[in-house]
Amino acid sequence: MRIPIExxxxxxxxxIAIGGVVVLILVLILAISSLFxxxxxxxxxxxxxxxxxxxxxxxLHLKLPYPVExxxxxxxxxxxxxxxxxxxxxxxxQGTPSSREESSMLTGDLNIIHIGWDxxxxxxxxxxxxxxxxxxxxxxxxxxxSVMRELAGNRxxxxxxxxxxxxxxxxxxxxIQEYVNKFDMGLSIQKVNLVYVRxxxxxxxxxxxLNKAEQDAVRFYEEAARKYEERIPKAKGDASRRISEAxxxxxxxxxxxxxxxxxxxxxxxxxxxSSKITRRRLYxxxxxxxxxxxxxxxxxxxxxxxxxxxxxxxxxxxSSSSK
Numbered sequence: 001m002r003i004p005i006e007x008x009x010x011x012x013x014x015x016i017a018i019g020g021v022v023v024l025i026l027v028l029i030l031a032i033s034s035l036f037x038x039x040x041x042x043x044x045x046x047x048x049x050x051x052x053x054x055x056x057x058x059x060l061h062l063k064l065p066y067p068v069e070x071x072x073x074x075x076x077x078x079x080x081x082x083x084x085x086x087x088x089x090x091x092x093x094q095g096t097p098s099s100r101e102e103s104s105m106l107t108g109d110l111n112i113i114h115i116g117w118d119x120x121x122x123x124x125x126x127x128x129x130x131x132x133x134x135x136x137x138x139x140x141x142x143x144x145x146s147v148m149r150e151l152a153g154n155r156x157x158x159x160x161x162x163x164x165x166x167x168x169x170x171x172x173x174x175x176i177q178e179y180v181n182k183f184d185m186g187l188s189i190q191k192v193n194l195v196y197v198r199x200x201x202x203x204x205x206x207x208x209x210l211n212k213a214e215q216d217a218v219r220f221y222e223e224a225a226r227k228y229e230e231r232i233p234k235a236k237g238d239a240s241r242r243i244s245e246a247x248x249x250x251x252x253x254x255x256x257x258x259x260x261x262x263x264x265x266x267x268x269x270x271x272x273x274s275s276k277i278t279r280r281r282l283y284x285x286x287x288x289x290x291x292x293x294x295x296x297x298x299x300x301x302x303x304x305x306x307x308x309x310x311x312x313x314x315x316x317x318x319s320s321s322s323k
Contacts, residue, residue, distance in 0.1 A: 041077035074126035085116030105152035116195040128186030
């Protein structure tokens with residue numbers, strides 16, 4: 001084969017040399033297409049005529065040349081995120097027109113609130129991720145919106161805006177993962193974040209007033225509970241002390257009454273045995289108790305026509321004791 005060059009000259013190249021070059025180029029192309037590398041944190045799925053034959057781990061691998069075998073790599077350790085109600089860090093709480101439509105939710109008490117959230121996920125299983133669902137990330141977006149609207153529709157606006165956020169995050173993560181597993185999408189839901197939850201701008205002032213009233217109610221309740229904890233134990237202690245005192249007083253009175261009854265029974269028995277002596281003894285014992293409390297003593301004698309004054313026993317006792 002002759003190849004023309006300048007000044008009308010030409011060179012003759014044997015056909016076998018051209019064939020060798022072509023073969024060499026083909027060999028290089030086949031060699032290059034038979035090598036592939038899977039990056040760290042990724043996994044490769046090798047297809048032979050469109051059918052999966054193996055999964056390749058990170059590193060350098062060989063395969064049959066294209067189009068016999070093809071390789072699709074999936075990042076399995078990369079944390080990805082889909083956003084709802086906002087599209088950028090500076091956009092949180094504001095939103096583009098499309099994201100504002102995502103954030104509008106109808107609550108169970110027929111009010112409108114705006115929720116901005118995101119779903120963090122990883123592609124854990126490359127084969128289901130590639131082949132089970134046509135657009136897995138878009139499907140994840142649809143699932144996440146459906147779950148969040150369901151959760152908002154089953155709750156009142158006030159709990160969502162105040163104390164219900166943590167429970168909504170946990171429940172949303174669980175439900176989204178259940179749907180993902182049901183469709184076998186090869187995804188793992190790592191976290192659901194509520195970026196913002198707020199009422200519409202038209203009623204935000206009224207909501208702030210309501211929120212303040214809710215906080216005041218909680219504060220009043222906590223104060224009342226604290227006073228309850230302070231006063232109730234003290235009242236219970238006083239009640240227990242008074243009950244103990246009453247029981248002691250009861251036991252004392254019962255014992256005294258029992259003693260009096262026993263003494264009376266003994267006196268009655270002695271009276272039955274010797275009534276005259278017992279009467280005299282009782283009379284003397286009674287006089288011993290009564291006379292010390294009497295200042296003046298008057299003795300009446302039926303044989304004497306008039307009342308006779310008698311000396312003061314106490315004075316006599318004092319004078320006799322002084323002597």
